[in-house]
Structure formats: C-alpha cells, structure tokens
Amino acid sequence: MKTFIGPFILTFFITLFILEMQFLWQYFEDMVGKGLEAAVLVKLLLYASASLVSMALPLAILLSSIMTFGSLGENYELVSMKSAGISLNRIMRPLFVFSIFLAIVTFYFSNNILPVANLKFKSLLYDVMHQRPALDFKPGVFYSGIDGYVIRIEDKSKDGQILEDVLIYDHTSSNTNRKVIMAETGKIFLTEDGKYLIMQLFDGNQYDEIPEKDKPLFRSDFEEHTIRFSLSGFQFKRTDEDMFKSHYQMLNLNQLQLSSDSLQEAKTERIKDFKKSMDVRLAVYRDTNRVENLADVAIPDSVIPHFDSLKATSNVSVIVTASNLARASKTYAAAMQQELRSRRERIARHEIEYHRKFSLSIACIILFFVGAPMGAIIRKGGLGMPFIVSVIFFLIYHISSITGEKLVKQLEMPAWQGMWVSTVILAPVGAFLTYKATTDSILLDSAYYTKITSNLKRIFVTPFAKMFSKRKR
Numbered sequence: 001m002k003t004f005i006g007p008f009i010l011t012f013f014i015t016l017f018i019l020e021m022q023f024l025w026q027y028f029e030d031m032v033g034k035g036l037e038a039a040v041l042v043k044l045l046l047y048a049s050a051s052l053v054s055m056a057l058p059l060a061i062l063l064s065s066i067m068t069f070g071s072l073g074e075n076y077e078l079v080s081m082k083s084a085g086i087s088l089n090r091i092m093r094p095l096f097v098f099s100i101f102l103a104i105v106t107f108y109f110s111n112n113i114l115p116v117a118n119l120k121f122k123s124l125l126y127d128v129m130h131q132r133p134a135l136d137f138k139p140g141v142f143y144s145g146i147d148g149y150v151i152r153i154e155d156k157s158k159d160g161q162i163l164e165d166v167l168i169y170d171h172t173s174s175n176t177n178r179k180v181i182m183a184e185t186g187k188i189f190l191t192e193d194g195k196y197l198i199m200q201l202f203d204g205n206q207y208d209e210i211p212e213k214d215k216p217l218f219r220s221d222f223e224e225h226t227i228r229f230s231l232s233g234f235q236f237k238r239t240d241e242d243m244f245k246s247h248y249q250m251l252n253l254n255q256l257q258l259s260s261d262s263l264q265e266a267k268t269e270r271i272k273d274f275k276k277s278m279d280v281r282l283a284v285y286r287d288t289n290r291v292e293n294l295a296d297v298a299i300p301d302s303v304i305p306h307f308d309s310l311k312a313t314s315n316v317s318v319i320v321t322a323s324n325l326a327r328a329s330k331t332y333a334a335a336m337q338q339e340l341r342s343r344r345e346r347i348a349r350h351e352i353e354y355h356r357k358f359s360l361s362i363a364c365i366i367l368f369f370v371g372a373p374m375g376a377i378i379r380k381g382g383l384g385m386p387f388i389v390s391v392i393f394f395l396i397y398h399i400s401s402i403t404g405e406k407l408v409k410q411l412e413m414p415a416w417q418g419m420w421v422s423t424v425i426l427a428p429v430g431a432f433l434t435y436k437a438t439t440d441s442i443l444l445d446s447a448y449y450t451k452i453t454s455n456l457k458r459i460f461v462t463p464f465a466k467m468f469s470k471r472k473r
Helices: 002-026 038-074 077-083 088-129 253-281 312-378 385-409 421-438 446-472
Strands: 149-156 162-170 179-190 196-209 217-230
Touching: 002 038, 038 077, 038 088, 038 312, 038 385, 077 088, 088 312, 088 421, 162 196, 179 217, 253 312, 312 385, 312 421, 385 421
Parallel strands: none
Antiparallel strands: 149 162, 162 179, 179 196, 196 217
16 A cells, blocks of 8 residues: 555646646637636636546556556565465455545545536636736737727837827727827826726827718817726626536536436427427328328328319429428428437437446546556566556557547447446456466566467478478479
8 A cells, every 4th residue: 555655646646737737738828818817727727627537547546556566576575475375366455445445436526526626617717718818008909808999009118008109999989980099199007996997198189070961070189188998898707607507517417317317308209299290291190090100191082182183283383382391391300300419419418427427436446457467467666667558558448438438429329338438448458467467477578478489480480491491402
C-alpha cells in the first residue's frame, strides 16, 4: 500500500493537470480578453476537473499498479515473498481490496457529485462564452462593444485615458450612421461604482442628418462634450442553473431512468399519432379486426368509385390530387423518420450516461488486473517502461470506449453493448496476464523469444537451406 499510494496520487494529479491544460487550450479564445475575475476561472477549472476524472482515474490506477509491482520485481522483493511461500494473488490482495474501494468511491462520485459538478460547469461555461470582451480601444480599429455606439480613435496615451482624433457613430436613435461625433482629443474614466464610462470630448463637431426636407442637416461645434456609456452589459452575470437541469449529463441513475422512460413513452405516443395522421391523409378504412399493418387494411370497393367510369377531366383531377397527396404523405413520412431518429438518439445518450456510471467503476478493477500482473512480468519500476506499457493499454481502453460510445450515438449498437466494449476487451487480457504472472511466465523476456525464433529457424529454415545447397551442387 505504501508503494502504491504515492505513484497513484502523483500520476492522478499529473494526468488531471495535463487534461486541464487541454481544456484551457480548447476554450482559450472564449476566455481571453473578457476581464474575468480569478475566482471565476478557478471555479471553472475546478468544475471541469470533475468531468475529467473519468479519464484521469483509470490511467492513474493502471500506471501506478504497473510501477508498484514493477518496482517490487526489479528490487527482487516479489522473489523473496514468493520464496517465503506467499503467492502473487496473496500479494495483490490488499491492492485489489483498495481498487474495489476506489470503484465504490468512483460510482458514488459519478452518481452524486459529477452531475452537480457538470451542472455548475456547463452553466458557468455558458456565461463565460457569452460574456462580452473587456473594454479596450485600439488605435485605428472600430470598437462596437458598447451598445448603440461605434468608436474609433487614432491614438491614445500609455495609461489609456487620453484619446486623440476620436470618431463616434451614435446608433442609439437609429441604426444608420446619420449621427456622428468628432473630436480632436478626449478623456475617459470610470465612475466610482464602475457602472458607467465617462468620455469627455474636447474641440469637436457633432453632425445629425434630420429626415426633414427643410432642415436636412444639423451641425454644432463644441469645446467640451460629455458622453456617459452604461457598462451594465460588461458585468459578469450568472444564468439560472435550472435551464440546464434536464440535460442527461446532469442526472443521477434514478433521474436518468425516469427521463429515459418518459422519452420512450413520448416516442411511442408520437408513433401512434403518426399512424392516425396517415390514416386520415390516405382515407384508410380499417376492417373490424383493427389491423395495425397498412398492408392488411381492407378497403371496400363501394367506397372508392371506379376510375374507368369517370370522365376524362375528372381522371386528370383525380391523378393530380393523388399525386399531391402521395408527395405530401412522403414528405410527412420522411420528416417523421428524422424526428424518430432524433428521439432515439436522445434516448441513447441517456442510456450512455446510465451505463457510464457502472463501466467507469468496473474499469478501475479491470485496469488494476491488467497493470499489477504486467508490472510483475516486466519487473521494471519508475516512469520508463511502465509508462510506455500503461499508455498502450490505456489507448486500447480509451479508443474502444470512444468507439463503442460513438456507435451507440449513431444508433449502430445498443448502449449495453457499446459502453462495455472496453471491459469485454480488457477483461480477458487481465485474466491472461494474471495467469501468466502467477505462473512466473517469461512473457516479456527477450531470451525466451530468441530461443523460440532459433527453434523455428531450425525447424523450417535449415532444411530448406540444406536442400537448396544440394541442388546447387
């Protein structure tokens, strides 16, 4: 346990930090230049780290277990324990119990803590992405961050308070550029409460095109003119979290089950409504047995007049009406098909989250049974060989998980299959490695494979070489 806990904590937080950096680069453009407080960014990273645990925890368990047993094997501690009559299964038992404890904690985290963290993360990220950029006037660039105004300056002082050659388009009364303010210099500062920006303009002109024929243009000169801009739009505002509560990533097991059942019932009712609507569109008369298949519907001959008995003009009208009805029914059926697919995809996403809470916990145990025997086989500690081996197995786990989840989202595979693909792949691998490590296998010994290669060469290559040399003679 002492050998395992240190590498586990270290690798877990290193992996979490790397994933956090990836998250920062992904949303860097949405955060920079918006004047966000440090507390907001810390909260965002904290909530994001909760959603990244599902990737960091399995890799930490896999890498730390390989490092632990690899170090024990490299220092001949496994050999000494085995020579004392302690089997590898008995040596692995304490960490196996600890991995079960981690699996239980992971399940509790996924079911109770992660939905709340996802809710706060999604709502906070939504507010950050919709936050306006911070107030910043750049020389020679039109700035339209303030509602109703477009401002351009030619230059500004180092402290940013003194402006030169100011041009302002006032759109507060109209969306056109009929009202323009120009000034040689200006000065900007905030009010004490920080809610308003005061701009004092000096030595300028104001132009206003009035939509009247007798007075088409109004012009005034000023030595000093003050404009007050409201900064209420720049304040960071929080959105009500109730807007995101129905999302499948914000639900626990009971809520997912209830929501999935409701969506299934709604889909069933929609199919019934579609059948009724098609019956009305096609004027279908069902027989007394109330058959559900349209191919089995009996239509009496007395209901539909014979086409041949109609006049030529009536025949054309019937054909046009039937064609329009067929096209409308086809369009309605295609739209209904797309709607049902969207409903099934939404149900599949609920089922994915339902199975994910269990598959992540089981993955902690499976990856321990992959890492621990692999460490005992390779007999190498540290971050060299164990890191390479753990990355290979983690890629197998991650790629199979992502592939299965994608197939479920595309409705190519049911959720109970797609979300357990990685477990089905790695469970036999873990069992095989545990068996090999228990029986002191030389699975990764280069001398063992060299001997096999030489034997195969002696059996297959040498006879053909001798036969070829005899023919050449």
